[in-house]
Structure formats: C-alpha cells, structure tokens
Amino acid sequence: MHLLHHSPNEPVEALIQSGLQHAAELLDSLLNQNSDYQNARIDAGTFISWLMEDHPAWSQKLAEFGSSELFTHRLKGFLTLAQRRDQLLRHLALAKSQLNCHDVDKLDKRGVVRKAIQSTFPRWSGETVEESIGDAVILLGGSRLFETAAGYPVKHAPQVQRYMVTEISPKLQAARKLANAVQPDTCFLVSRSDAPRSLQEHIHEQVAVVVPLTAKSDAPWIFHCQDGQFTYREVLIEDGDGPISIPLLVGLERGRIFFDYEALRERLFNKLRAELPVLYVSSEATMLATYPFQPFAFAENFYAEVTNFQMGWESDISHGMPFEQRVDGLRRNRFPCHVYVNRFVEDLAHHSVSGSALPDV
Known part of the structure; x- marks a missing residue:
C-alpha cells in the first residue's frame, strides 16, 4: 500500500x-x-x-x-x-x-x-x-x-419490504399516462417526495423507480410474492431494422419484473446506495417494494453471471445446438403473461406534474 x-x-x-x-x-x-x-x-x-x-x-x-x-x-x-x-x-x-x-x-x-x-x-x-x-x-x-459498555451490534440480513396503499399520487398518475406515449419497456424515476405520503417514510433513497402495471391483479400478486431474490435471464431484442441484441436481464418477483441493468446502470442504478425502491402502480393502488441493493457487490455478481451465460452459449454451440434454435428460445413471446421488461427510463424526479413541464413524448 x-x-x-x-x-x-x-x-x-x-x-x-x-x-x-x-x-x-x-x-x-x-x-x-x-x-x-x-x-x-x-x-x-x-x-x-x-x-x-x-x-x-x-x-x-x-x-x-x-x-x-x-x-x-x-x-x-x-x-x-x-x-x-x-x-x-x-x-x-x-x-x-x-x-x-x-x-x-x-x-x-x-x-x-x-x-x-x-x-x-x-x-x-x-x-x-x-x-x-x-x-x-x-x-x-x-x-x-x-467505551465502557461491552458487546457488538447485532446484525440482521437485509430483506425485501412490501407496502401497499389504495392511493396514487399526482406524479405517479402522470407516469401511468406517459407509459402509453413513450417507447415500450420504459420505467420512470421519481423523487421520494413524489410517492404517496404514507409510503415516503419507507423509501430510504432520494429516488424511486416507477413501474406502471397494466392489470389490477398484478399489484396484490407482487405484494404477496415471497421471492425477493435477483434472478437472471437473457432476452432477444429486435428493435426495428437495427441489429438484434441479447442483453442479460435482472429479474425480480419470480421473473415477473425485469431490468436491463447495463442499459439502465448510469441513469438509474448508479443513483442508488443501499436499496432498490420500486413503486408498482396499477389503476387502483400503489405497491412499494424495497429490495436490498449494494451497488458494488451487485455489479460484481452481475458481470459474473454475464460470464456464466457466455460460457453456456459456448457449451451449447460446441455440443451441436444450432444458433437459430438457441436464439429462438430467447424471444419475447416465450415470456409468460404479465411480465414487465424495463430497458429505458424517463427521469421525472425534477419535473412538475403539469403537462408543459413533463418530458416531450
């Protein structure tokens, strides 16, 4: 040193x-x-x-x-x-x-x-x-x-916390409306103060992620989900006439919610310090889930998974699996219903809810 x-x-x-x-x-x-x-x-x-x-x-x-x-x-x-x-x-x-x-x-x-x-x-x-x-x-x-007192502090493992209210704040209402106008696979970033007042005390970051839900039943399903572990899954992305890409997605809630970590790292994940707070917003309720998130350890784990998946590709191809067959299994139509993929983010944290102050779409 x-x-x-x-x-x-x-x-x-x-x-x-x-x-x-x-x-x-x-x-x-x-x-x-x-x-x-x-x-x-x-x-x-x-x-x-x-x-x-x-x-x-x-x-x-x-x-x-x-x-x-x-x-x-x-x-x-x-x-x-x-x-x-x-x-x-x-x-x-x-x-x-x-x-x-x-x-x-x-x-x-x-x-x-x-x-x-x-x-x-x-x-x-x-x-x-x-x-x-x-x-x-x-x-x-x-x-x-x-000090004179003896002993060490008691440690506890970080856990996912979940809260739900039948309330939608003005900023979250605006995010739901924007979701129909922006490009697909878009989530939103809002300030802690933009959440319903009763949920703000449970958000320990300066910002939170908003995922608009299309089905009313999805919020209670996520609320009662007992799986708070991160999972990983590849997906085939075909955007217009451009080249295809196969990013590794980070999954939550038993594979119902996915984030493209590499695409969102700078604008979303780098803003977080100790937790990933996600506001799932349906037409009737707001569900907050706070996932333990340590950015430095998470990045190491993610890129280790990237390496594992790359080795999986090499193994499958070397054992004779046709490339087209390998790719076909990663198409979006292979996902079950009510799966939310987030590859883009709109930052609403510094915008008022008035239409003139929201991002152009």
Whole structure:
C-alpha cells in the first residue's frame, strides 16, 4: 500500500479529516441499511460523489483548497481499512485486553490501534502503519471497544419490504399516462417526495423507480410474492431494422419484473446506495417494494453471471445446438403473461406534474 500522504498544512488536514469523518458516518449509515456493506469493496470515485452530494459546503472548500486529489488518495486508504474493519475490531479488542486497562480515559487509543493495524496488515511497513493510525481512529472511533459498555451490534440480513396503499399520487398518475406515449419497456424515476405520503417514510433513497402495471391483479400478486431474490435471464431484442441484441436481464418477483441493468446502470442504478425502491402502480393502488441493493457487490455478481451465460452459449454451440434454435428460445413471446421488461427510463424526479413541464413524448 502507498503512503497516505498527510496534508502539508493544518487547515487542509482538518478539511481532510472532516471528509473522512463524513465518510465514516456514511459507511455506518449504509451498513445499518444493508449488511452487504460489511467489509465490502467500495469504489472510491462513487463514494466521493456521494460525500459531495451530501456535504456541498465541505465539497466546495475542498475544491477551493485544491485538495480533491489528496482527499481521493486518503479516502482510498480509508476504504482499504474499512474493508478489513471486522479484523481490525477483533485485533483492537485483543490489544485492549493485553493492556489490562479498564479506565477508558487512560486508554492509549493510538497504541491499541497501531497494534490492531499491524496485526491486520502484517506486510505493511512501519511508516505506512503510522500514517494510517489517525484515519483508523476516525473509522473505529464509534467502536464500543473505546467505551465502557461491552458487546457488538447485532446484525440482521437485509430483506425485501412490501407496502401497499389504495392511493396514487399526482406524479405517479402522470407516469401511468406517459407509459402509453413513450417507447415500450420504459420505467420512470421519481423523487421520494413524489410517492404517496404514507409510503415516503419507507423509501430510504432520494429516488424511486416507477413501474406502471397494466392489470389490477398484478399489484396484490407482487405484494404477496415471497421471492425477493435477483434472478437472471437473457432476452432477444429486435428493435426495428437495427441489429438484434441479447442483453442479460435482472429479474425480480419470480421473473415477473425485469431490468436491463447495463442499459439502465448510469441513469438509474448508479443513483442508488443501499436499496432498490420500486413503486408498482396499477389503476387502483400503489405497491412499494424495497429490495436490498449494494451497488458494488451487485455489479460484481452481475458481470459474473454475464460470464456464466457466455460460457453456456459456448457449451451449447460446441455440443451441436444450432444458433437459430438457441436464439429462438430467447424471444419475447416465450415470456409468460404479465411480465414487465424495463430497458429505458424517463427521469421525472425534477419535473412538475403539469403537462408543459413533463418530458416531450
């Protein structure tokens, strides 16, 4: 690991530490929402964009000091520490017990953190360890091991949550009307405040996805579905006179709802941090399902599935299956009824419900 390069002057160092404190708080918040953030690999660029979005005043100061590159370097080291947080906590507990010190006020935090880092990263040089201590203290500062109370927080697996109301907000009504005018396979993005008021407290992202339903029975079916797992399925796309494509779709609700992850990644999935909130809107009701979603782990899993499906193609063709037969099994008419495929998205989050302010269709 490269040295963390502490700041050349106190004001900049204070600004960097403030940013790392924001990072520690955001990590804890994400972990509370989704346990898949435990010891996870996190993309520093995406994480910085979240910090800047949450703390615009701090972000502006960072730019004014010309310290964005320095902070990025420090954050990468900080996220490396966070990826081994469980190990650091275990070694922290051991180091504390070896000191035989029961008075927390007299506890040498830097000393026990130094031992924890050395044990967790035994190949790090002494200089790198010393450079990392301050940032590790920020990361672990809320640990109960620094308090008089003993014990660890209880973890629980993330689960799909479902809620339904016989109410449709004006923005969701507008989305249903637009669904008949925009290109097929289009979902919509709305702000949390655009959902029915009684559902807003259950949405923990700034935005939610809207999937208009054509059948009244689909909302209660999804509401009572017990399957919250992501599935994967290829589909043959034939758009006009252009070349065919065979994207890998991400499925929900036992294959009733599909998203083209690669087509929607930038405009939809990259806006999400810890859950995928979907508002299924029929003519009579709004059903909200919040699916646990950890974007970094999800991307890794998705592209691993892409590789698996590619290997499946190679295996079938090598064993004599005609290409046309392989493709024929992926046509849309092979899908059962009441399946919703989402390949495009219209962003309504920043539009009013007045016709003049909605996107042209």
